[in-house]
Amino acid sequence: MRISLPEAILAIQRGQVIAVPTETVYGLAASLLHETAIRDIFSLKGRPAANPLIIHVANLNQVKEYAQQLPPGFADLAQHFWPGPMTLVLPVYLEKVPSIVRSGLSTAGFRVPRHELALQLLSTVGPLVMPSANLSGRPSATTASHVEEDFGEDFPLLDGGSCQKGVESTILYYRDTEWVILRLGSFEPEVFQHVLGYQPRVIHADSSSNPLCPGQAFRHYAPRAKLLLGEATRLNEASFVLGFKERNYPKDKRLICMGSLNDPHKVAENLYGALRQLDQEGADLAWIDMDFPCHGLWMTIAERLQRAGND
Ligand code: TXA
Ligand code: MG
Numbered sequence: 001m002r003i004s005l006p007e008a009i010l011a012i013q014r015g016q017v018i019a020v021p022t023e024t025v026y027g028l029a030a031s032l033l034h035e036t037a038i039r040d041i042f043s044l045k046g047r048p049a050a051n052p053l054i055i056h057v058a059n060l061n062q063v064k065e066y067a068q069q070l071p072p073g074f075a076d077l078a079q080h081f082w083p084g085p086m087t088l089v090l091p092v093y094l095e096k097v098p099s100i101v102r103s104g105l106s107t108a109g110f111r112v113p114r115h116e117l118a119l120q121l122l123s124t125v126g127p128l129v130m131p132s133a134n135l136s137g138r139p140s141a142t143t144a145s146h147v148e149e150d151f152g153e154d155f156p157l158l159d160g161g162s163c164q165k166g167v168e169s170t171i172l173y174y175r176d177t178e179w180v181i182l183r184l185g186s187f188e189p190e191v192f193q194h195v196l197g198y199q200p201r202v203i204h205a206d207s208s209s210n211p212l213c214p215g216q217a218f219r220h221y222a223p224r225a226k227l228l229l230g231e232a233t234r235l236n237e238a239s240f241v242l243g244f245k246e247r248n249y250p251k252d253k254r255l256i257c258m259g260s261l262n263d264p265h266k267v268a269e270n271l272y273g274a275l276r277q278l279d280q281e282g283a284d285l286a287w288i289d290m291d292f293p294c295h296g297l298w299m300t301i302a303e304r305l306q307r308a309g310n311d
Helices: 005-013 035-045 059-064 074-081 114-124 144-151 188-196 232-237 264-280 296-311
Strands: 018-020 027-033 054-056 085-093 106-112 170-175 178-183 224-228 240-244 253-259 287-288
Touching: 005 018, 018 106, 018 178, 027 085, 027 114, 059 074, 074 085, 074 114, 074 188, 144 264, 224 232, 224 296, 232 240, 232 287, 240 264, 253 264, 253 296, 264 296
Parallel strands: 054 106, 085 170, 224 287, 240 253, 240 287
Antiparallel strands: 018 027, 085 106, 170 178
């Protein structure tokens, strides 16, 4: 059910969960003040309690209310990249951020989204927790109809069109003496170089029981179809191909095109829509063309596809 901004404001203030557009993906939003609504987010998504939520704020000053410590470089990062697809994980005052938001950690992720509707909502209702608006494990939602696919047409939804960036925010955390990337995202690692003076390293998800970014330990972004990731010898087995417009694939395959090899931004924008289309078309086995560069935004695209393909 599409709702207006004033209706969205009322719903949030009453402690309801609604879907909200951001520049990356749609989020399922609840007020930081309504713990019951936050609990509802976990049950609506089927999200493990061990996977913490990002707190979205209207501006960097709001972060200062919750963060117990602002690491070196925080102000530069915030000034350069907010509003925008960057999440900063910071140590917080435990009494100010409900434990359910942090999954019991002593830190929380913060982000100022770059989307007019989201910013108007945030500046009226205050901080919102917002995980991506998809059932846990499924591809994220980048259009209003993706949200409806997962939560039904009656779900209250602020329609902001399709998300420009298409992949989630890049998550950074200050560890020891440097910022590191916990989740690759819409901002390529390279962009932080000119602000920090170094390119933050990417910390890869490990299977240890205490990963730095708990979400990386869970299955994600997956369509129902089984995905074959780039092994040329297995192309024959699949009836669907997820690929690029410049390439020639066998004519008997149904091509779902992610875009052009010259335009990773557009590929990122189309990525979850393409994965969801496999389900809409009833695909059970799809071959993914993984033959693309391995730098910049392509790294994020590769990571999302790899995780979508992991059983
Ligand atoms: O672009 C985005 O970030 C979107 C939009 C809606 O803003 N949100 C999003 O939220 O991607 P979600 O819940 O789908 O992913 C949040 C990720 C998870 O992997 C979670 O584990 C990690 O952020 N995270 C949250 N709090 C954390 C913390 N305190 N320490 C480490 N990782 C954290
Ligand atoms: Mg998500």
